[in-house]
Amino acid sequence: MTAPTDPSASPSGRARPLGLVLAGLTAATFWTVTAELLPSGLLPEMSRDLRVPESAIGALVSAWAITIAAAGIPLVRLTMRVPRAALLTTALGIVAAANLLTALAPDYALALLARVVAAAAHGLFWAVVVAYTASIVDPARLGRGLSIVLAGPTLAGLAGLPAAAALADRAGWRTVFAIVSALLALTALALRWLLPRDRREAAPAREPGAPAAARDRERRRVVLVTGAGGVVLVGHFAAFTYIVPLTLGHGGLPPGSAPVVLLLLGAAGGLGVLLAGFASDRLPRTGVVIAGGLVAAGLAMLLLGGFSPAVFLSGAAVWGLAVGAFPPLLQACVLRLAAPSFRGTAGGIIVTVLNLGVAVGAALGAVVIAWGQTQLLLVAALSTATGTAALALFSTADPVPDPVTAE
Numbered sequence: 011m012t013a014p015t016d017p018s019a020s021p022s023g024r025a026r027p028l029g030l031v032l033a034g035l036t037a038a039t040f041w042t043v044t045a046e047l048l049p050s051g052l053l054p055e056m057s058r059d060l061r062v063p064e065s066a067i068g069a070l071v072s073a074w075a076i077t078i079a080a081a082g083i084p085l086v087r088l089t090m091r092v093p094r095a096a097l098l099t100t101a102l103g104i105v106a107a108a109n110l111l112t113a114l115a116p117d118y119a120l121a122l123l124a125r126v127v128a129a130a131a132h133g134l135f136w137a138v139v140v141a142y143t144a145s146i147v148d149p150a151r152l153g154r155g156l157s158i159v160l161a162g163p164t165l166a167g168l169a170g171l172p173a174a175a176a177l178a179d180r181a182g183w184r185t186v187f188a189i190v191s192a193l194l195a196l197t198a199l200a201l202r203w204l205l206p207r208d209r210r211e212a213a214p215a216r217e218p219g220a221p222a223a224a225r226d227r228e229r230r231r232v233v234l235v236t237g238a239g240g241v242v243l244v245g246h247f248a249a250f251t252y253i254v255p256l257t258l259g260h261g262g263l264p265p266g267s268a269p270v271v272l273l274l275l276g277a278a279g280g281l282g283v284l285l286a287g288f289a290s291d292r293l294p295r296t297g298v299v300i301a302g303g304l305v306a307a308g309l310a311m312l313l314l315g316g317f318s319p320a321v322f323l324s325g326a327a328v329w330g331l332a333v334g335a336f337p338p339l340l341q342a343c344v345l346r347l348a349a350p351s352f353r354g355t356a357g358g359i360i361v362t363v364l365n366l367g368v369a370v371g372a373a374l375g376a377v378v379i380a381w382g383q384t385q386l387l388l389v390a391a392l393s394t395a396t397g398t399a400a401l402a403l404f405s406t407a408d409p410v411p412d413p414v415t416a417e
Contacts, residue, residue, distance in 0.1 A: 026204050031146065032158045034197070034204045035139060038102055039162025041194045042132050044170035045109050046074060048190065049125075051175040052183040059183065060118045070125045075365040077126050078133035082365075085134045086358035094142045095205035099198045101138070104131035106194035113187035136361045141353035144345045153290025153297075153342045157283055160338045164283050168276045231404060232348050232356050238400035239340040240363040240370075242302045245393030246333050247371025249309055249386060250275075252379055260383040261315050261322040274323065275330035282334025289335065290342040295406045298339040302398030304332030309391040316384065337364065343405055 049056060049070045057064045089097055108128035115121035139159065147155030178186045249256065253275070254268045263271070282301075289297040308329025315322025341360055348356040374393075379386045 028146065031204050032143070032155060034201050035143060035159045036162045038098070038135070038194075038197050038201060039139065039159055040166050040170060041162075041190060041197055042102070042105055042135060043163040043166035044174065045105060045128065045190050045194065046132060047166060047171045048174055048183075048187060051171045052178050052186065055178055055183040056121075060115075060121060062118045066118060070122060072369065073122060073126055074129040074132075075369045077129035078136075078365045079362045079369070081130045082133040082137050082362045083355065083358040085130065086137045086354050089134065089138075090354060094138055094145070095201070097138050098135060098142060098205065099202045101131045101135035102194055102198035102201065104128070105135065106191045106198065109187055109194060110191040113184045113191065133358075133361050133365075137358035138354065140341050140357040140360060141345065144353060145350070151287075151291055152345065153294075153338065154287035156290070156342050156345075157287030157338045160286075160341070161280070161283050164276070164280045164334060168280060228347065228349060229352060232344055232352065233359065234404040235347060235401065236340070236344055236356075236359050236363050238397050238404055239298070239302070239336070239344075240367050241397030241400065242305060242336065242394045243364065243367030243397075244371040244374060245309065245390040245395075245397065246305055246329075246336075247368050248375035248378065248393065249312070249390035250333075251372045251375045252383075252386060255379075256312065256383055256387070257322075260387065261312070261319060263319055263322070271323070271326055274326050278327050278330030279334030282331040282336075283338060285331075286335035286338040286342075290339050294343065294346055298336065298343045298405060299398060299402045301332050301336040301339050302394060302401050304328055305336060306391050306394040306398055308332055309387060309394060313384065313387040313391060347405075 049067050053064050053067045056067045056070075060067070105128050108124045108131065111124035112121050112128070115124060140156065143155050143159050144152055174186045174190070177189070253271065257263050257268045257271045258265065261271075286297070286301070289300070293300065308325050308327075308331075311321055311325025311328060313325075315325050341357075344356050344360055345353055374389070375386060378389045
């Protein structure tokens, strides 16, 4: 991967290798998502220490998603004139400080407030980092650049959260939060050294020769494609929220097999993230549609897996691979559709939709699983198939410039 004409010049004016910049951004995405997931892995310990039910600790996760969905786009719009690198490092610093406040919180109310502050900064960081990555990589390698940075969340689920849970058993949950805060702060300092300080979001008024009607069509298409991707994610999270009971019930697998299925999903998802970069650069218009179709196919295999554990496990592998590839492919597709002046807002829309997918999918799953596990998988598969059909319609309706030839 090569850097564009003006590679990542540091605040001192010296160019930094693009690979090093992407590694720093990947570290940032890893630690922010690890911080996001901490209550899920430390739920019993936090519940006992803060003297609240486990459901209240679970509400910290819900509050995080709701805050991002509500605050993401407004914060992006409010900070459009702030240099992107400075905004990234500041947002990381706020997440670090709020995470430390959570570690020091004497009661649940302060812990909840700290999580809301961290979530707002996290949402802003994620809205900016996607567009920022697109601005520093060669357009022909946009997918690969994004897949590197977006490997952070996958690694957070595979390594960050398990390591945090293991450390909490020995040192306590507050120590884990404090350590993650320190690592977030160190990452912010590293990015301050790595990233240029003069990269701002382009102003909408500076789009030369772009008629208002064309801009409206472009932005409407960004919203439609992102919304269709959100429908795919709703189906995914409806099933994923209940993967353990689905494994032991519908899948007919023996007790103790749930961790194996989770590991299979995680490993396949990691491979999907790696493959997404190459698929996006070679199939800029159809890669995300193929991934969405494979998510639906994997869920359909889980549905049929009630008759065969082997089919269930194969479906889990296909599902994990596809859902690992889907977010990077969706984000690359949306960024290719958006004009540079709209990429920051598009990033905010993506972050909002991803978090709504988590919340709405989990809520849908909670309703449908009361009807039965087979019905849950059927609804999940239909949701992803519907979203994929909409993606096929909206993302390929008009030509998208070939990234290899676009300059």
